[in-house]
Amino acid sequence: MLLELNGLSKKYSKNTYGLKDFSLRMENGVLGLLGPNGAGKSTLLKMIATISCPTDGTIVLNKNNVLSDPNYMRKQLGFLPQYFGVYPNLNAYEFLSYIAAMKGIGGKDLKARITHLLTQVNLLSEAHKPIGNYSGGMKQRIGIAQALLNNPKVLIFDEPTVGLDPVERIHFRNLISELSQHCIIILSSHIVSDIDTIADQVAIMKKGSLLAKDSQENLIKQVESKVFQTTIQTEELEAFKREHIIVDLKRNHTDVTIRFISDTQRPYFKAQKATLEDAYLYFTNTNTNQ
Ligand SMILES: Nc1ncnc2c1ncn2[C@@H]1O[C@H](COP(=O)(O)OP(=O)(O)OP(=O)(O)O)[C@@H](O)[C@H]1O
Structure with missing residues (x-):
């Protein structure tokens, strides 16, 4: 997979830019997106996920223009937004089946796939309880599972570790490193320790601009x-x-x-x-x- 972002901008109003002239190129592996509150991380991720359109620039996936053909991205995309809503009366199986139906995923293997995902996010033993009774961390893990339903090749997680306890964070990291061989994974955070053990490359943003993007090693070298x-x-x-x-x-x-x-x-x-x-x-x- 090859994702190219060229000169992306998002102008929210006359004087407000969520993102300004942002360019980046990435292949399979994990990119950690770091930036303080308001840096433009969610703005950027929503545009890559085709939920919002840039006011300038292009998004190209494997040489396909995502802005003119958003379905090309959507077919291969798994997305966990920053604020992820659930239907509280549904249990984990029902909820994931519902999301699968919305994504056009079906077939005889769907139940087995859901069981596999619930095992991966360590929720199988709670799978028949209504999601409304889940803790914040458990809801976040359902969010991670729904992002993986379609076996995505581009995975976008906006602040995925919010609400996860230390053991769940380790599970999440292991899951990401397993998946990262075969796909592009972008995860955002404003907490450096959430990123530093898993990201091959790190992009640092502030006020809508990209300040630096490099391997962790090279970024550290610059302050050595x-x-x-x-x-x-x-x-x-x-x-x-x-x-x-x-x-x-x-x-x-x-x-x-x-x-x-x-x-x-x-x-x-x-x-x-x-x-x-x-x-x-x-x-x-x-x-x-x-
Ligand atoms: N819908 C919107 N309308 C107007 N301004 C917006 C909108 N969404 C975001 N912004 C502004 O764009 C800038 C970037 O916001 P964004 O939410 O992308 O940052 P972020 O890095 O994800 O921050 P956080 O870590 O707090 O979630 C901020 O100044 C924000 O106020």
Whole structure:
């Protein structure tokens, strides 16, 4: 599979852009889309999922223009939107059968396919209970199962790990790595740790623009010699914040120990090993301690 996004923009009103001149190319594997609230992640994913149209640019899947032929994308697409609604009175089998019918999926193997998916998302033992009684994490897992019904080749998950507990997150990661051999998977989050163990490539967005897209390794390389730790007096903190990006701080009695990102090194700065979170904060220029 080859997905090409060329100069995509979404103008919501005269002065509001959800996305601005966004270009990206990807083949099979996992792309993690990272960005703060309002970065344009959902806007972008809805356009790839053919739910919304760009005001400019093109989306091309395997050389097919998705904007003029959205069904080409829809046939191979699995999508978990950010806000996923369920019918509370239906149980998991009934709900997935209903979604299958809407997607035009049927046949004698459908029940077995649903059983397989419910096993994959660890819901088989609850499959005959009404979804209205499910926890948030269980509803999210039903959402993941419905996205997989048609054996998609393009899988889009908008904030998939919301509501999942730590064990469910591990299950989800394993499922994604199993699927990623044969399809394009795009997942969005504003939590770096949700992405860093599964994404082959990471795209960092802010205010509708793509700031960086590369392998995790290469993104981390770009901040490698910029992450430090130092201890300063508490009263120096405000001035320090204006000059550096604070990653983390620990207050002691009269001083503060800070992990931070800086373009300049000083003798009293102790170099630290950089992480994807540092790269994310560097590119988005986000201070965690405003
Ligand atoms: N239907 C809409 N009409 C007008 N503006 C919109 C609409 N949808 C999104 N926006 C604006 O577009 C920008 C991008 O929003 P979007 O929801 O795509 O960001 P996001 O990265 O998914 O954020 P979050 O992590 O909070 O879900 C924001 O400024 C938002 O207010």
